[in-house]
Amino acid sequence: MKRLMMTTAAVSLTLGMPAFAGMEEAMEFLDSEIGGLSVLSREDQEAEMQWFVDAAAPFEGMEIRVVSETITTHEYEAQVLAPAFSAITGIKVTHDLIGEGDVVERLQTQMQSGENIYDAYINDSDLIGTHWRYQQVRNLTDWMAGEGADVTNPGLDLDDFIGTQFTTGPDGKLYQLPDQQFANLYWFRYDWFTDPKTMEDFKAAHGYDLGVPVNWSAYEDIAEFFTGRDMSYIGGPDSVYGNMDYGKKDPSLGWRYTDAWMSMAGMGDVGEPNGLPVDEWGIRVNENSQPVGSCVARGGATNSPAAVYAIRKAAEWLEKYAPPAAAGMNFAEAGAVPAQGQVAQQMFWYTAFTASMVAPELPVMNEDGTPKWRMAPSPHGVYWQEGMKVGYQDAGSWTLMNSTPTDRAKAAWLYAQFVTSKTVDLKKSDVGLTFIRESTINSDHFTERAAKLGGLIEFYRSPARLRWSPTGTNVPDYPKLAQLWWQNIGDALSGDKSPQEALDALCAEQERVLERLERAGVMGDLGPKLNEEQDPEYWLGQPGAPKAMLENEEEEPITVSYDELIKSWNQ
Template identity: 85%
Template sequence: MNRLLMTTTAVALGLTGPAFADMEAARAFLDNEIAGLSVLTREEQEAEMQWFVDAAQPFAGMEISVVSETITTHEYESQVLAPAFSAITGIQVTHDLIGEGDVVERLQTQMQSGENIYDAYVNDSDLIGTHWRYQQARNLTDWMAGEGADVTSPTLDLDDFIGLDFTTGPDGKLYQLPDQQFANLYWFRYDMFTDEKNMSDFREQYGYELGVPVNWSAYEDIAEFFTGRDLSHMGIEGDIYGNMDYGKKDPSLGWRYTDAWMSMAGMGDVGEPNGLPVDEWGIRVNENSQPVGSCVARGGATNGPAAVYAVTKAIEWLEKYSPPTAAGMTFGEAGPIPAQGNIAQQMFWYTAFTADMVGDGADAVLDEDGMPLWRMAPSPHGVYWTEGTKIGYQDAGSWTLMESTPVDRAKAAWLYAQFVTSKTVDLKKSDVGLTFIRESTINSDHFTERAPRLGGLVEFYRSPARVQWSPTGTNVPDYPRLAQLWWQNIGDAMSGDKTPQEALDALCEQQEQVLERLERAGVQGDLGPVMNEEQDPEYWLSQPGSPKAKLENEDEEPMTVSYDELIQSWQN
């Protein structure tokens, strides 16, 4: 964010104090921006802001830079919270917004060079396995108790954060502080599903009730039913599609699969927040959390029957039930399409798009009172899935301090990270971006009142189902190197250049090449890979758990559930 825009924003908020820690600027911020939208009382807000004013005094006048990907939440931080923090503390913050892949690239460059590129990163917790093994990110547990104790807020309240399991290493240490969190869920047109004619026609054609699909068989039936269906009786014109996805050979195609599509199919082992010993990437670890293989021949599952089933179904549904243009779209291009009104359901929909679904330009999916015609619900699972296995992904963009950042700059950045996640600020920030990180915010009266306009988002985050959605776990030892392999190989399958089996065979082999290089280099010490010897795949497929042997019939009995009954069960 440029300095002129920061200054303009600060003036608009009434933040015109001197370039030193300033309680008057804090009060102006509370009056003009927070305006009572906080879980804290005004007295508690002022006390929390006073702590920031006092703690920041040694750093007044310092200029720091931080970076995050570009989503609504981070835009709010960059455009509103950063200038407010600067006016309140005297620490001048430049909060850059760049693509997710660019964030990982900058982080990787800082890790490899030791050069301090940014003073803090909002970096997905998908890198927790990387940070824990390389030990180049500051261990926040020790930091808060030691070197960073004087700049750690007494009101931080870690117990209030919902994503700490995702940012904690196997050593029990916290490596990242959650800043925003959103899930991939099932999205559907509630009005289409509860229309009497649609319900009657579906029951007559398929022999069971139209509702939220519990498994992939039901999802497929519903996709077939709505694709090409005439909904003029509902006043909906144009071509209707029963599925939405994307398939362009682009880095975002990799996220589509590493973001738990395989575990939704049932590829991984039982476990929360991630399957062990085999995770949602198909990587197997030993009892010391050391990766031992990715291919079935080494006990992994990346090229196993469940993974092949997962990719096969995604391609089939993209071709049969999605808009013709979807195959050439990226994540960012496909995300807004359901808001145009002709998509009946989407298996893999990120709640980060909720703000767009209830705002300007979403008239096609809102009623005349501005209430959503859509809902979100738990994603259905594939035929290989078993109870206790994760069933979806949560993105947990989290503050990360690198060891290569000088201590004084890390302290100043840590103050900013705590400011934008503080209880004073979090309710207002969540109201803007709808990416929850605190229990107190989720359970606030404000979101009880707003919940009916958010299509099930609040109900999901208040429900026990939430724990089955999690980011990439600690089995992945080097996210930057391994993630780039996924989109290239999956892209070969999506384009038809390779069969799903061929593409996944290549993927697991390439993952193992990276694991073997890490093992030989010894750069991760006792935490790095120790590869299993290859065996006949049938040995591993005959063992309990993942990798799982191919089922004779991959078409299970379809099941649906009433959305209203589902929500009621959560509330009870």
């Protein structure tokens, strides 16, 4: 790859073609912004920048618009990388930052209307089932080999990306290019959990060692133990909370549950990256990958006993062990709360918040720059079985719509490759800590920085990483189905409905969408084909999901030592 890139730059000079002035901007960018923080040598960085200058020449003066959700990584792209790309290539980029729900809404509108709202989207790979079935986005495998070949970076190195399995359809085609990834993990106050007095008090109360909870029973014990506890004897607040969550009736509430809460409870089937035939949305597919039901009466699990257990536990813990304000918070508002120093643990914490949790002035940081907290695998519920999905990994990924004119798609594809390039990725990851490349994760820089990131690097270097995955292909239309979750789950958390009533309504609404898609026939042989309804007891008596209610939904609590866990990852 290096030789090919160097040759591209050398040819234009050898033929007497004037070097585009953008290389001056590129050199300034490498000096002032990258500053050596790249997995590439300076020589190879310059060669990669020269390739972008040459490839962008036909599009000089074009103005394009792209969009993403608002997280630290995308703020860095919009505020730093987009202006740099514009200066280097002459392509003016407007990178809009909006809410994740709004990104999905804009994409859905473009799909339905054919109007080119944005020239490229960074949307979650959760939409892979939608993109594969509707065929309204350019599959990048064919794009890079055909129409987009002249604007595809020879140094892109797809094999270096860690998330392409999430953005590849069952047809083997790549539909999206990962831009940022983060996982949901367990977060806890390592300093409190390893304090001798705290450990002694916990063991006296519960009869086993305080540690990382392996199951929900242990998580609940720990939540109860810390809630209201005076931690001032080791410099903490005089009253703390044993759990953190959020419950506002907002689109982000739905993600909390489709993003693996239900699979961690044990609702779906065994199978990685997603349960098969029943996934973490409770949707069952047949042998042809056609969705056949969501309610138990059709073989789905969205309103199954395991799903009811999942929602019931979340509601109980939110009410009993979380700060009172948490019930009125959304994803973004709740993310910063653990850093304020009053929370002992959070079962489902997104690593996207790592960058905002390591500021030296925070009460959760030590004076030497190391955190007082750590991250570990989330515990699982009583219905969970070995071999099931254990957590969610977000993979925000570049998507090119078919409705985008080719020249605009090419210009946008150049920008997408620029912000994910090897020249840029190490610096971008240093800012946002949302890793997409193996070379970045394994760099010397992150070996040196690992001790200050609370286990993030150890997680991403471990084989455990492979067991965290986004929504899979059982979900045929993410935009239509995702909006049903937050409204119905919100009814359960607010007390307007019981968990069973809310989930009965949710699965019925999901099936109405599946029925409409089946009648419309827009997905052909890949679309839903609903099963006939049967007595739910029939399906509850079959192997796998949906699972019959257990006589006892409490299990023996299990914890593990965090330090031993990290050793096992390193081995």
